[in-house]
Amino acid sequence: MSGAGRGVRAEEEEPVRARDGFGWGERLPALVLFLVALAYGFAAARIEYAFSSDPLGPRVFPLGLAILLALLALAWFLRPGGAEPWPRGGLLVQTAGLVALAYLAAWLFDRAGFLIAMGVLCTGAALMFRATLRQALASGIAQAVLWWLVFAYGLRIPLPAGRWFTGS
Amino acid sequence: MSLDYLWTGFAVALQWHNLLFGLLGCLLGTVVGALPAIGPINGIALLLPLAYTLGVPAESTMILLAGVYYGAEYGGRISSILLNVPGDAGAVMTALDGYPMARDGRGAEALALSGIASFVGGMLSVLALTFFAPLLGQLAIGFGPAEYFVLMIFAFATLTSMVGDQPVKTMIGAAFGLALSTVGLDPTSGAYRFTFGEPELYDGIEFIILVIGLFSISEVLVLLERQHRGGLETVSIGRGFPSLATLRLCLGAMLRGTGIGFLIGVLPGTGASVASAVSYTTEKRISDRAGTFGRGDPRGLAAPEAANNAAAGGAFVPMLTLGVPGSGTTAVMLGALLLYNIQPGPQLFTERPELAGGLVASMYIGNILLLVLNLPLVQIFVRMLLIPNWILLPGILALAFLGVYSTYASSLSIVLMISVGIFGYLLRKLGFDLAPVILGFVLGKVTETNLRNALAISGGELGILFASPIALVLWALAVLVLFAPLLLRRRSSEPRA
Known part of the structure; x- marks a missing residue:
């Protein structure tokens, strides 16, 4: 699922490796993957079980996968390539902001209820996708109410009203 | 060979509620495909939890999701042709000749031609699916655990060889998906694996959280970035319909595209x-004598459009008969079947004819519906392109939240989904394709269980994996698909004497 590609400036297509020389933008994640593979293999070797009806047991398959993943991580480390540049500056702030907004909405979901959580999420996200404040507010409130009506009344799926208001 | 399953299927697919599910799927699929923001996997990922939570029967859910799948293959062409932005990955090639046609004022002709090519590809592939799937199913009855395990190896080999241009990353993705599938209770030994004492992980990683997070949340983050880089220029649709001469000119391209698309669709993992x-590229080699491909040649539009719709039909063949998805989207649909406790396989056509037949029959009906929707009503779908991102993408986020919450009724699941989404975004930035991850995840349990069952039968002797002719053929095919592209590349790069 590569999705759609819009007109992208040439310098933004520049591979990560060309920018940081040694290609740490990819080699570092490859090292992390190698460590994850080791940890996964270590945890697999320590799986406890009393009895297994097959000669392989529950450890061997994940152990094999751990070895495979570690080898592949090394191969990736040795020959990185194909990564996109990481967001920087304003884009990085926006991306981090959208992630924070999503976590905030998840935190509000049970506490403040569906309507407020969705209102915050949809309004904030609309602003990040270049709506004016008025457009964002209108879209956020309309979407929160619309989805509430569709799910709670149309599909009869219960949505949280908010612990802060119901006290339960 | 009996086609009884198909008649049972038509009886199911023609029930009014299933017709409505099919129509809804086709409509939503076309919209999902047309919008540059979301592809068929996202559409299916967002709809699946709703259908499951609302208790929609398995056959109706599959009819709905299949409608979204091939509807998206029709819809993907709209933004490709008018915006030069593929609506989904399958429509990338459509833009090469479709967009130049639209810029020449032949947008309506290009849309109609691609709609007809989609219909030809879709309909012929369903016809092939109808006859081919039960035959493959009969062959698969002879499969034991060893053969199934080797089949999975073949699927992963095909995936590595055909998906993306970085085999190491494709393999890492698949291995990572396999590793994720090992989390939870091991039913054979009763051991808890990688659960860290967390009861929420005892049943393993939840499929819906994984699929919505990986695809929908990461897509919104990627689109935020793309928006930062520039806007879109829409070309007007114009008026017109392909002449009989154009249709005749494109017939060969459509038929070749259908054949290629179906065969590639059948191969596990490709899409x-x-x-x-x-x-x-095949059509260009055969037909581009005047060098018109890439400048608005209708054959360059018809061939890939027929192919991507045919591939969607072909991808159902291994999914229904062997339980091996033919594409990333069918991997999600396989996950949907497993959610309903249905294990696809050779018996599906005889034991659950209402499901297998209903699905196949709904595709005949769906393709006709889609032709009707996509020829006279294309203007309505074109208007969808005018929906601004600030309405559309918050809506996708809201649906992702709702999908997960309606299935698990827990805000912790939403937090997990967002975390998986960030992980998916990081993978995409690092140049990984996400389809192998989901494919590894849905095939993980089957792969391990069959390996362990095979070795239980042989008393631990690995020779059982090479004992039968079917297993040997599958090993040979796996080696062939892994190394043939390397050899071909090497040969083509050698200087000619």
Whole structure:
């Protein structure tokens, strides 16, 4: 699922490796993957079980996968390539902001209820996708109410009203 | 060979509620495909939890999701042709000649021609699916655990060889998906694996959280970035319909595209994007004598459009008969079947004819519906392109939240989904394709269980994996698909004497 590609400036297509020389933008994640593979293999070797009806047991398959993943991580480390540049500056702030907004909405979901959580999420996200404040507010409130009506009344799926208001 | 399953299927697919599910799927699929923001996997990922939570029967859910799948293959062409932005991965090649046609004022002709090519590809592939799937199913009855395990190896080999241009990353993705599938209770030994004492992980990683997070949340983050880089220029649709001469000119391209698309679709792990790319390059080699491809040649539009729709039909063959998805989207649909406790396989056509037959029959009906929707009503779908991102993308986020919450009734699941989404975004930035991850995840349990069952039968002797002719053929095919592209590349790069 590569999705759609819009007109992208040439310098933004520049591979990560060309920018940081040694290609740490990819080699570092490859090292992390190698460590994850080791940890996964270590945890697999320590799986406890009393009895297994097959000669392989529950450890061997994940152990094999751990070895495979570690080898592949090394191969990736040795020959990185194909990564996109990481967001920087304003884009990085926006991306981090959208992630924070999503976590905030998840935190509000049970506490403040569906309507407020969705209102915050949809309004904030609309602003990040270049709506004016008025457009964002209108879209956020309309979407929160619309989805509430569709799910709670149309599909009869219960949505949280908010612990802060119901006290339960 | 009996086609009883198909007649049972038509009886199911023609029930009014299933007709409505099919129509809804086709409509939503076309919209999902047309919008540059979301592809068929996202559409299916967002709809699946709703259908499951609302208790929609398995056959109706599959009819709905299949409608979204091939509807998206129709819809993907709209933004490709008018915006030069593929609506989904399968429509990338459509833009090469479709967009130049639209810029020449032949947008309506290009849309109609691609709609007809989609219909030809879709309909012929369903016909092939109807006859081919039960035959493959009969062959698969002879499969034991060893053969199934080797089949999975073949699927992963095909995936590595055909998906993306970085085999190491494709393999890492698949291995990572396999590793994720080992989390939870091991039913054979009763051991808890990688659960860290957390009861929420005892049943393993939840499929819906994984699929919505990986695809929908990461897509919104990627689109935020793309928006930062520039806007879109829409070309007007114009008026017109392909002449009989144009249709005649494109017939060969459509038929070749259908054949290539279906065969590539049948191969495990590959999908519409590979099919349309191979079909375009093949057609260019065969037909582009005047050097018109890439400048608005209708054959360059018809071939990949027929191919991506044919691939969607072909991808159902291994999914229904062997339980091996033919594409990333069918991997999600396989996950949907498993959610309903249905294990696809050779018996599906005889034991659950209402499901297998209903699905196949709904595709005949769906393709006709889609032709009707996509020829006279295309203007309505074109208007969808005018929906601004600030309405559309918050809506996708809201649906992702709702999908997960309606299934698990827990805000912790939403937090997990967002975390998986960030992980998916990081993978995409690092140049990983996400389809192998989901494929590894849905095939993980089957792969391990069959390996362990095979070795239980043989008393631990590995020779059982090479004992039967079927297993040997599958090993040979796996080696062939892994190394043939390397050899071909080497040969083509050698200087000619």
